Amino acid sequence: MSDSAPSARSRDSIGNTLFVAIGVSLICSVLVASAAVMLKPRQLKNEEEFRQRIILDVAGLYEPGADIATLYAAIEPRMVDLASGEQAPVYLVMDGNEIEQVILPVEGAGLWAMMYGFLAVENDGQTARGLRFYDHGETPGLGDQIDKPAWREQWQGKRLFGPDGEPQITIVKGYAPDDSDFEIDGLAGATLTARGVTSLVQYWIGENGYGPYLQQLDDKESR
Ligand SMILES: Cc1cc2nc3c(=O)[nH]c(=O)nc-3n(C[C@H](O)[C@H](O)[C@H](O)COP(=O)(O)O)c2cc1C
Structure with missing residues (x-):
């Protein structure tokens, strides 16, 4: 019992807490940044497709379910x-x-x-x-x-x-x-x-x- 007491105290020390908090923050920020970079091309493609859909819609050419790129060829x-x-x-x-x-x-x-x-x-x-x-x-x-x-x-x-x-x-x-x-x-x-x-x-x-x-x-x- 006397063996475990010092190690429990060191686990809860300020240094240890900061180390874990900073570590978790770093891992999370790397994950979020990678997701943002990986999703960027898809986001741009969706934005472009949305713009094309609106243009087709105002022109009266939009057909729900139809391929936007095909319609947009006009x-x-x-x-x-x-x-x-x-x-x-x-x-x-x-x-x-x-x-x-x-x-x-x-x-x-x-x-x-x-x-x-x-x-x-x-x-x-x-x-x-x-x-x-x-x-x-x-x-x-x-x-x-x-x-x-x-x-x-x-x-x-x-x-x-x-x-x-x-x-x-x-x-x-x-x-x-x-x-x-x-x-x-x-x-x-x-x-x-x-x-x-x-x-x-x-x-x-x-x-x-x-x-x-x-x-x-x-x-x-x-x-
Ligand atoms: C919370 C709130 C939101 C409003 N949003 C709009 C709005 O989006 N567009 C607008 O023209 N008037 C909005 N109004 C009303 C305007 O203040 C104004 O009363 C109205 O444009 C006058 O139009 P009317 O002469 O057809 O009543 C809003 C008023 C409130 C209290």
Whole structure:
């Protein structure tokens, strides 16, 4: 009995405790770091596949269960010049050699955070085909009504520009008139998110965004 007492004390010593704690922390951090490194390629692949799925969805080409890479073969990414001199990506939905629609990345401030999405535009550069956000911080049940399929469907066929060529598409407060070319129903209890969406869409189709590019598509169509 007198033999075991000193060894029990040394097992519980401060040095021993620190040694075990540091050892366990080191092993855990090596495990976590290795997992992060090993999972990175899969994470990037999933992110890319998610982006492709959203682009297909806004273009009306997404089929649940279908192979994303196969569907995405119809999409051609391009870089285009903005009025600011910067370059920005667009995603062309091709039908053979013809552009069928153009998908524009759009982003802007919501009530709580930045909202990121894609606006699909017909090949006339004038008519909306769809709007889909994939990242935002709006409140469930209020601002997140922007994700509701019934609300999103209204974008199809709306005119983006007024007769003067200025962006005119607008989310109104309340219901848009049935025959309205430019208006989209408001979001009940979420007028601030709706305003954010109107301004970001108007910005990106406007003269400082993709406006000149869309105009040039329209000129080609009407040639
Ligand atoms: C907790 C909380 C979360 C809210 N989230 C949103 C939101 O995501 N988007 C939004 O526009 N308004 C949100 N609101 C409401 C706004 O403060 C504001 O009242 C509303 O946008 C006005 O819209 P209405 O005129 O349609 O009622 C939230 C309010 C509260 C208290």
